[in-house]
Amino acid sequence: VRGLRVSLSLLLVVLVAPGRSVGAVPTVGTPKEPASSSSAPDEPAPPTTGERALAAGAVVVPGALVHGAGHFVTGESKTARRLLLAEGVGLGMILGGGSVLALTGASRYLAGPAAGLAVGGFGLFLGSFAADAYGVLSPDADAAGRRRRTAAGAESELGYLALSGPHVDEPGYVLQRVSLRAGSFRVTPSALFSTRGTSARYRVEGAYRFLGATPSASGHGTSDHLDVVVGAFHHREPADYVARSSMELQLDTRYDLGHVGPTLRGAFFDFSIGYAAAHIDYDVNGVAVPGDFDSALLGRFGFGAILRGAAYRGSEASLYYDHRHDDLVGGFVMRGLGSGAAGRFGFDARWYFTPNVGVSLHGEVGSAWLGGASLLFREEGPAASTMRGTR
């Protein structure tokens, strides 16, 4: 009966947003949430298994439309309202970007910014839904949220990527990557070599961190960061007679969802936006072929969580959308009218099983499927030395 009452009153609660719990049983007038996620809250007992199950259902119905519904059921009304607000802002951005595209016929002057706005809106929309699910289903958000953050001074990655798709000529790549940090600066050279030895992709990134953890600073207990990234890559595919070189500039951010509510500690939202200018070279035997200039909107959003348990700090998993169409996996193709316009979807997980050694898993779907695994090795910076013994 209680569950039915909660379900029936849910939409009303969302609309009137009274700011009191409906699913849990805190004393009326007693705030269930702390004023801020970083303060030490007087937190009530966590929801029972039954309440959590009911909330999980509410995440889907009506939560698919009314984001935060799961948190309303567990009594986290402030968090719920914030997720609902994020959904609204996301929808507004989708509507705004989509309207510009529709009303201007994707004008050459406005299509890039409008598409970027829409991508960001989709990120907020999907992210607020995922956050609702995370907050309801994660039983130990607080434990994850209290993990210390740092940035490794040096990290290397060696892995293998497998590709499958109708236009895949090179089904396997070896991945090598090194990331070096000094203070707020980072440089990351990487390379992909096809196992057949005919295709290669070289990339280098330089970044400056305006906000967030560095090897010498732990990032004030959150996973927030704000980086400006300058990148370049050269990708040659001799079997296809082509090579692509690209210069990129983007803003890369991470927002710790612990700011939104205590149940979301340990979760984060990634967003990056930027622009790439590229040149395509054609290497056709016996034919002099002029190259082509190309440009690309760089946009990426993801929702992720810090791994707990036996995982050491820096372990995390995320689901993401990446708008770029010029990687090993291109944009998303599908039946129907909209094939190709969207970018690709993927997941990325990294698990450090010692302070220095870990593994990562990657997966993507777009114009092809990609799956891969890597070995990670890192050397942490001075900030980590103060955290020895903690995960």
Add this chain to the structure above:
Amino acid sequence: MKLGRSLAVGVLSLIACVRPTEERAERDLEIGRASASGLAVRVSGGLAAVRGLSADRLTLWSSAPGWDLELTSDEPRALTVELQNVMRSAELVVLEPAGVSITPLGGDIVTQKRYGVALQAGVTRLRLAAPGAEIDGPFTFALMSDVQEAIGAVQDLFQRMNQEPNVEFLLGCGDLTEQGSVEELERYQRELRSLELPYYTTLGNHELGANPPLYQDYFGRASFHFRHRGVAFTLLDSASATLDPLVDGWVDEWLTAARDSVHVVGMHIPPLDPVGVRNGAFASRSEAASLLARFAASHVDLTVYGHIHSYYSFDNAGIPALISGGGGALPERFDAVGRHFMVLDVDARRGVTGKRIVRVDTPY
């Protein structure tokens, strides 16, 4: 988190199909073939869609200026062959056997012709061709794409095209309709009755709203190749922002066949969008560049595209490229183009010798 990830991957697995074009490519192989009532039909290259077949009547929608028709009958019969979407000067003639008689019966409109054919039992081969079509020489064709929701105003374009002297056919790069429904496809063919030119076209992404897509039932193959006066034309199905591997194989054959000819290649979604951040292009930049490299290696002379509702003239892989999406669908603003079609002059010996844009109304 693990549950969420599993769910997301599962959902993506269900909806993601990295080969969405397979069904259409395989359907292409069936176009121009049919059998009923003891009569089998086969059109060379699949260059005409069989719109109707009974014991005494065959209706074909032509996708190209000329092709061969093979009829296999299990008994002698009088057959009325109705040809739709054909050139004004085209004629249907008998190749073999010599004793088959064929009688012109006229047509209701200039792009329609009917013939009475007295079939013998066995195989009869006929040919549709315009006089002089096999002789290399100059000619003119029009180019128009992306009508979609503006079907109600398409007569403005057709009437203007009818005033153009010397244009032999209209080439299209897709998006005839908004969704590709039966009603829309039939409406388009009704509107075409006032156009005094045949319309040879591929499909666009807006023909993919029906499941399965119905376009090929009405307009024929999505990917095909034909020649006219020594110039090769290849139209490809890029409506899903990729080419099917099966089509890729045909492309190799057609590029090889036309390597020493003037060659015009058309498709709906261009491999590369001249405004890259817009992404009105192939899903994979890698696939796009690879395809253009093959075009360049095979000396393609001109590439024509639709999808973007404006006019662009640029080069891709050194090959002149035109985007002409002026059929009336939601126009690109601030481009000073508006509804339009192109008129292109080609010569089998000299290549593309002229192009001009014909504006039909005030640009935005």
